[in-house]
Amino acid sequence: MIDDFAKAYLHDYLQHIREAMLAKVDGLSEYDARRPLTTTGTNLLGLIKHLATWEARYFGEVFDRPFPEPLPRWDVEAERLADMWATEHESRSNIIDRYRRVWEHSDATIKALAIDAPGNVAWWPRSEVKLFDILVHMLAETSRHAGHADILREGLDGAVGTDAESMAEQRHDAAFWADQCAKIEQAARAADPANA
Numbered sequence: 156m157i158d159d160f161a162k163a164y165l166h167d168y169l170q171h172i173r174e175a176m177l178a179k180v181d182g183l184s185e186y187d188a189r190r191p192l193t194t195t196g197t198n199l200l201g202l203i204k205h206l207a208t209w210e211a212r213y214f215g216e217v218f219d220r221p222f223p224e225p226l227p228r229w230d231v232e233a234e235r236l237a238d239m240w241a242t243e244h245e246s247r248s249n250i251i252d253r254y255r256r257v258w259e260h261s262d263a264t265i266k267a268l269a270i271d272a273p274g275n276v277a278w279w280p281r282s283e284v285k286l287f288d289i290l291v292h293m294l295a296e297t298s299r300h301a302g303h304a305d306i307l308r309e310g311l312d313g314a315v316g317t318d319a320e321s322m323a324e325q326r327h328d329a330a331f332w333a334d335q336c337a338k339i340e341q342a343a344r345a346a347d348p349a350n351a
Contacts, residue, residue: 162270165290172297173258175317176203177251179304189241192307199307200250201240202300207254208238213289214261217274222260
């Protein structure tokens with residue numbers, strides 16, 4: 156009973172975070188969805204492409220249920236970072252559609268297997284895992300990248316939230332946020348007299 160509850164809970168939360176990731180590119184230009192926003196090139200569409208690749212691998216290869224489309228290799232240097240950005244020939248809709256196909260494949264694996272079903276992560280030092288381990292891992296991985304996406308999107312246009320509707324809502328105006336940042340800056344300076 157608890158196993159079914161745990162599996163359903165983790166799966167539902169994973170789906171919520173997946174949707175939040177896609178919301179981060181809603182309403183953006185092609186340039187803003189793709190452009191590097193950190194010194195390492197992190198970008199919103201690349202995060203989605205990366206998550207699609209690794210979710211396909213974790214819920215596919217690990218349980219001997221390979222995703223039916225080719226995946227970039229993590230163990231080939233030339234392909235190692237290929238899933239972190241979108242080329243000019245890859246459309247946003249193709250990357251998003253692929254992510255959704257990965258979800259379908261992953262969801263089928265999750266539904267078909269018991270939470271304690273064994274798997275093997277060949278690239279982990281302790282390779283023997285259970286479906287539970289991979290659900291937790293992918294939930295953590297997707298949440299981590301959703302946090303990156305939150306900050307990147309806020310930096311682009313100030314949009315915040317986990318879905319398109321909440322991101323479009325203006326709960327506070329620019330003056331509110333300027334005041335909030337000034338308050339935080341003042342506290343930071345007061346805590347470190349060397350920066351006062």
